[in-house]
Amino acid sequence: MKIRKLTIHNIASIEDAVIDFDSKPLSDCDVFLITGKTGAGKSTILDAVCLALYGDTPRLANTQMEGSSADQGDDVKVDSPSRLLRQGAGKGYVRLEFKGTNGVDYEAEWSVARAREKVNGRIQKKEWILRNLDSGMIYKKDKEVSAEIASAVGLSFSQFCRTTMLAQGEFTRFLNSKDNEKAEILEKITGADIYTKIGAKVFEITRRKEKASADAEERIRDIRILSDEEKDQKLKEKEDKLAEAESARAARNECGKKVDWLKQEARLKVTIESDSKAVADKEAFVSTDEYVAEENLAASFRTTEAVRGNLENQRREEAAAAEARTRISGLSERYRSVKGGLAFLSDEEKRLAGEKASVDAELEKDAPSQPVLEKEQTIAGNIGVIESGREYIRESEAKLSVLRSDLTERSLALEKAKEAENAAGNGRRLAKEAQKKAEDALAESNAVMVRKEIGDLKEKSVDIKLAQDRLSLLEQQIVKRNEEAQDIAEKEKALDAKIAERDSLAKVVESERIKSEFADEVYRMQSSTVEDTVKAIRNNLQVGDLCPVCMREIESALPTDLDLQRRLAPLERAREEARIIYRNDKDRYDRLVAEIVAETEQLRRQKSAFENDRSVDQMTESVRMAAQKCGLTAVDDGTRAALEARYQEIGLRLPELAEKEKICAGLEKDADDARRTSLAARDAVDKAVAARVKAESEVQSKKSEIERVEALVSDRIKAVSSAEQAVGDILSGSPWEEKWSADTGIFKKELSEAVRSHRKRVERSESLVKSVDELRARMGVVQGMVAAIEEMMPSWKELPAVEAANIPGLSGEADSVRSSLILERHKLARAEENAKAESSKVEAFLSEHSEYDRAALKALSEYSVAVISEIERRHREASEKLAAAKVALETDRRNESEHQLNKPLLADDDTVDSLETLYKSNDEAMSRATTEAALLAESLRQDEENREKAGKLREAADRLREEYVKWNTLNNLIGDSAGKNFRKIAQSYVLDSLVKAANIYMKDLTDRYVLKVVPGTFVIEVEDAYQGYVSRPASTISGGESFLVSLSLALALSDIGDGLSVGTLFIDEGFGTLSGEPLQNAVNTLKTLRMKSGRQVGIISHIEELQEKIPVRIEVNQNERTATSTVTVVS
Template sequence: MRPLRLDLEGFGAFARHASVDFSDVELFAITGPTGSGKTTLLDAVTFALYGETPRMGRKGLKALLHPGVKKAWVQLVFRLGDEVWRVTRVIAGKTEARLERQMGAEWQLSSASEKVKTLNAAVERLLGLDYDAFTRAILLPQGRFDAFLKGDSRERRELLFSLYGLAGLAGLRERAVARLGELRERLAEARTMTAHLEGVDAAAVEAAREEHKRLAEERDRRAAEIAALERELSALDELAELWQEKRTLEGRQKALEAEAEAMAEVEGWLERARAAEQALPEVRRLEDARRRLERQNRELGKKEEAYQKAKNAWERVNEAFDERLLEDLRTRAATLPLLEAKARTLAALGGATAGEGVEDYQEATYRQLESQLRAAEERRKALAEAERLRKRAAQLEKRIADLEKELAAATERRERLKEAGVELRRKLDELRQRLSAERRRADVASFRHLLRPGEPCPLCGQPVHEPPPAAQSPLAGLEAEAERLAAELEEKRGAWREAEGEIKGMRERLSDGRKQLAELREDLSRAEAVAGARGPEDVERLVARLAAMRRGLAAELERMTGGRDPETYARELRSRLAELERRAKELERAKRALDQAQEELARARERHAALAEALGPLEESVAALLGQLGFEGPEQVEAARRSPEELERLAARLASWREERAYVAKRLDEVTRSLAGKPEVDPQALRTKKERLEAAVQARAELEAQLGRLEERIDRLERDLAQKREAEKRAAELVGQVGVWEQLAEDLKGHKFPDYLLERLQLDMLARASELLFALSQHRYRFRLADGVYHVEDLWTGAVRPAKTLSGGETFLASLSLALSLSEHLSRGRLGALFLDEGFGTLDAEALELAAEVLEALPTQGRMVGVVTHVPELAQRLPARLVVEKAPQGSRVHWEG
């Protein structure tokens, strides 16, 4: 039994699931601090197999549950011969169990799983060991083998009596009496057989053997004669066959030479076809490059046409556009609000000049009336101006709010365009990376025609096992997709730039609107201040001032409008400015389109130049390759190609012809040399010798028949004689066994037999321990047993001394040999695992070093050996370590080394 995997959960110190894979380890340490669960792993193995543990038995299984869980389970996978089994046990209220055997990739449930008791019995039958024998054989008792080695015979007898399980000897006497009766019956049968064969003796057998010897000598003489004749006939047959083979070979050689011209033609076809296959990738690569250049030519023509179209459009718009006039109109348009305000002021002042005929009235009356009228008029005008400015301010505020909304929408649209552009840029970069990789792959694939099986690769230098298969390149599709994405990206960029220009214009208009709003609010403040003013004013001075203001405003308006009506002048100026603004935007759009067309044309020219530049060397390379391979042009390559089936058929035909021609020539030369100076065979002489051989063979066959009959008689006599002697021998042995069993039956009346049985078992166990000690001590020590005391023989000095005189390190080595031997003896070869818990923590530094050396040299021979220790120095010396760690949430386990 060889454990492969152990899984447990909720068992002992392991609250959470833990798994241990034993499949690829032999010698290892089970290490960890005290109380971490090292022994729990061994308990889990025995519990999985037998449903009980050495510490708890069957009744204390609930104590194996971790305090924090209500259910525990253990599963062990183990190998028996060529079979793999899995046993699972669960502790939850009552114990559940399941036994399964692996059948391919599936697990088949054993019928023994129906009841726990039945399953336990099935496991014992599989292992060939009951629970007591298993635990004694797989778990070596800790710290007891030093006492076992050096203790007295009474202590050793008690220990061996316990380990071998000899407590059930009570009913052995009855079985001994029954065995004695059986032996007595067999003794009577043996004596009857001896009496029946009384007449058979060795003299008759000897006479038959002498006759057999005479006939065998005559047969051997005949055999020698036959051998001589067979050698002569073999030589003659071989010579005749050689002459016949020569005639056949000469005829075949003529037929093969007649096919030489046809085979030369086949060889030419093959060489031409192979050259065509070698040149084909380069020819197709050249054709592909030409097609790509042609496509790029067409694309370049389209880009040039688009560029010229954009250029013509820009020139047309540019010719009809006067930038200086636009700037002049913008400057003049900036003064329109002032001009309109002055026109309104002049219109208002025109009503106030009606009082110029003031001398027709009395001065006092006039002044009083004028003062009142003037105050009322000023207030009315100020109120009207304030109301107009409020309306204008409200309009400006609404316009500013609309501009802010439009600006927000334009900004959002610009951001969406930017995100779309970034995504397109990412896709284009990824596609270009794929395109670059495919181009490199295509470049590497272009060297495929240079790869030869068994020769080094011209790129990496590694030997070529098999050239990679030719594959259809996705370059054309990737390039088209890259061009489409690049065009879409440029379109997004143009839309983003247009949106950026639109946002810039909106911001400028918004800034102008806010400035105008600020000026209007200042004018409104002044108008409101005037509307609220009180107090009389000198009419004369006021009239004169109003008249002067009117004349000044009229002169300034005439200068600003050129004598035209201000409203008409402002309307025409705004109309002309709007037209020029529209043309400016149209010119800007034409310029953007021209720049984009120019950029696309430059990229198209770069691609065209790169393709054209790469085409020249490729054409030269293909021309050189075709010339080297004997082709005048690519069209001859396609004409020279053959199907793989035809190539294989032609090559096989040519190879077969060459092979046969070479073989015929070589064999004919060999046969001719062999026949040099040898005559042809006479058929009559050959027949005569065959007749002599047949007669000799017939005579030998008759002798063989006589010998066969004589051998049967001798065999019969020998069997009878052997049966007689065997019966006599068996009778003698049975007499001895009957005496032994009579003595055993007598001995079983007291305590003699257990001592006898223990002595036999102890001698067998000590013999194996001596072999192990001899190997582990580097061929120095062997065990000796004298008067019930263990001794060791020192083969270096020849001395034999009691085991009590051994040093500490020697004692450990001898104790380990005894422990391993006893484990093997108890398990009788059924166990592929052993766990050693021998108390290494009590050893000093020297003894610990020796223990480590012994365990490192331990011959596991495919058996799994686990050493339970918490000594780090020892654990580190072993090839692998199963580390058990304590934790509040439950122990954990993992492999090291």
């Protein structure tokens, strides 16, 4: 990510400021200084960058203060970014332009305002937006902005602060903190809180696995399983009850059959009596006089049904004939109207013929102008070409005048561009000569070899320290392996003791089990005796009876159920105590067995790991290889001293090379400046060439445009001349031959009017011809239809026509009259013929049936079909009921005979009531036996389920126990409730890596100190070269030296992690503790960062010595009167 421009308005003490990192001098420098008095607002620049990107600042994120305070009546939290709004301002904002790691240009803006932007307004909600300057996309929601920032920058807020902004005092506090605090700080800075979470999670899972294992064992103990004797007893009882139920069921079913037979016999007797009465009643009903009369009426109605239809048809046909005669009479009037319409058409034909003769006479007058009128469109088109061409020629002449003037100006500009190009070329040549001279001087300094030697020596120094560290780790690993062997021996001894305890406890448990089962059996037998025998005897004995046991007279009341239960109480208590003792010893035995299994497995794995551990051999080989890399062929007691001697030799050589490197750095700067000057001269040449090419292009463009316009004018002149010739040829010899060229507008108007008039006369003549033809065709059609009508009705020829008038649709009316006359004449003939035929049929029926006459037929017609159908329905229903009653009576008698054949064996005193009582008794006995058998079956089924369930629970419990043992082993190594154990282990490795990286920077800052971590701890020590490389805690060094240590750690920390970087690194640390050579070394080290990693460094400090060493500065100056600050970039 590259920061381009930062704009600040009314944030903290800064009223307005714009810092352009893409412009000189900031764009060219390796290190720049942000300077100003204390409180002027130097750190506000860093706050502004963070506000724009993350909506938060390091100082607010790290504050320990809590709570809120009043602001215009509102409670605003002390860590709210809104508090950064400058006092006395209504609105403030920061705006940051930057290029993301994804190559996209963005502008981020954070702003806060008071209500209506007034000074006394209430603080409003902040606004945070992000603009994609490449696509124009704008993000306004916090989630959208945060997501896009994460994509563009690649760092979270904490990672950004860690790698880009090294805040005041953070690392000095780190050096002096306790172990837990160091782990927490490293966790916060590196974001590696996962180790704490893993350690706590391991502890949590272990506790959960332990509880799950214990719960599984408890569930197994809660399951009751029958003994084999109990199971066999219940099986026998179930079979006996099932046999008893089957016997009761057979007796009950036999009683049921007898009851059903007796009830059916009684029902059949009642049914026979009822059906016999029904047959007699229905036979009497069909014999009444009324029934017989209705039967005869229905028969006559059906016999005369056809002839009565003939009589009705005769009447209907005679009425139809009368109606047809009336309609034919009405058609004669319509015929007279049609003849009047025909007369009107004849008069209209004569009128149209006269109008056509008049129009044809006018067309004869237009004959001389006919050729011109027919080419009116051609003439109008040519005149349009003439008029538009003349206008285009006038406009183009004016345009050519402007283009020629512009061409003169562009030609002068081209000459100037050529002169500027020559001057830029001379400057480029001089700059290249200066660049070559500076690069030759740099080459003679042999800077590459000097830096290579420095790098090689530093690499050797690191190799020596690595060999020393590996030698220390080897010694520690040997001690650790000896301790591991001793631990295994102690665990084997403890395990043997537990095995012996288990064997001893197994005998005790077995003894307690036998005692518990004996106590349970005694209680069960006594309880069964009380339940069955004693209670049965007690129920059959009274006071005064002889006791069957002692043969004495019973003098007092026998004991109650409660008395009997009280006598069993001691036995029950003894049984429960035995169960508790057994269960406790059994639980202790099971736990001991589980512990032995777990510890045996753990010890096996530990021994296997110990036997397979090759860490000492591997570390020995690692030390040998590291020593060999340092030039030592063997590892012995003198290895450490040899490594130290070589380290001292390197320490003496490095200062000499450092002086040479400083000279090389100066020559490199001169060469870089010469290269930049040469590049600037080349850019100037490129710009001059581009300007000259552009000027030439513009001159050529103007020339081409002039030529194009002149060619178009020439074409238009030719087109106008051709159009004038064409119009003259057409009008030659016509009335318009002389006057068309005087005023083309008037000519076009007169010609157009003449064409319209001529066309109207032609169209009218053609219309009249068509109208006459159509009229004559219509007359012919109507005349034909009138002739057809008169042929059918000759008497109508003498009828006078009505007055002549126009009748719309005359031919249709004539055709309608003709068609209607044909239809009505046909209807009349058919009706008369049908009436005669129906009358003949009636007379034929009466001659065959003398019992009927026309009056009788008329009387029968008075009855409706519905009445006769109802009579027939009732008679048919009566007959069907009589037949059904007879069939039912016959069926009852047959059923009664069959019923007697199936009579069961009955006793003389068997009745329905006595048999139903016996049926109920047997049914109850069957239900009791079935219920008891079902309860026993359920008890056995439940026992099977319990056995299966107990087996599955045992498998599950074993698996859970195995899981718990595994997790407990892991928990013993790295777990605890707070996750501190694993965090310390992991962060100690992170700290060691951090310190090794810091030593590389420390060598550039000072050759006096080397940092190291006491293995297995968080203790940071320094080896002091001025005191014989004696190690001492880093907390004992002075303030300036402490800052150098902190700075090396900060730079190393900024390199850790994500592989993502920001182009500018800001350091807000205490450079005031340094002076002289240490300060110069620190500045030189920071300057090399750009060459090594491409990162520019911004230092925040107010000390004057830094201002002398760092020429490029961002100065923050505060007005003591207004307390506002201004920001200026100087060099």
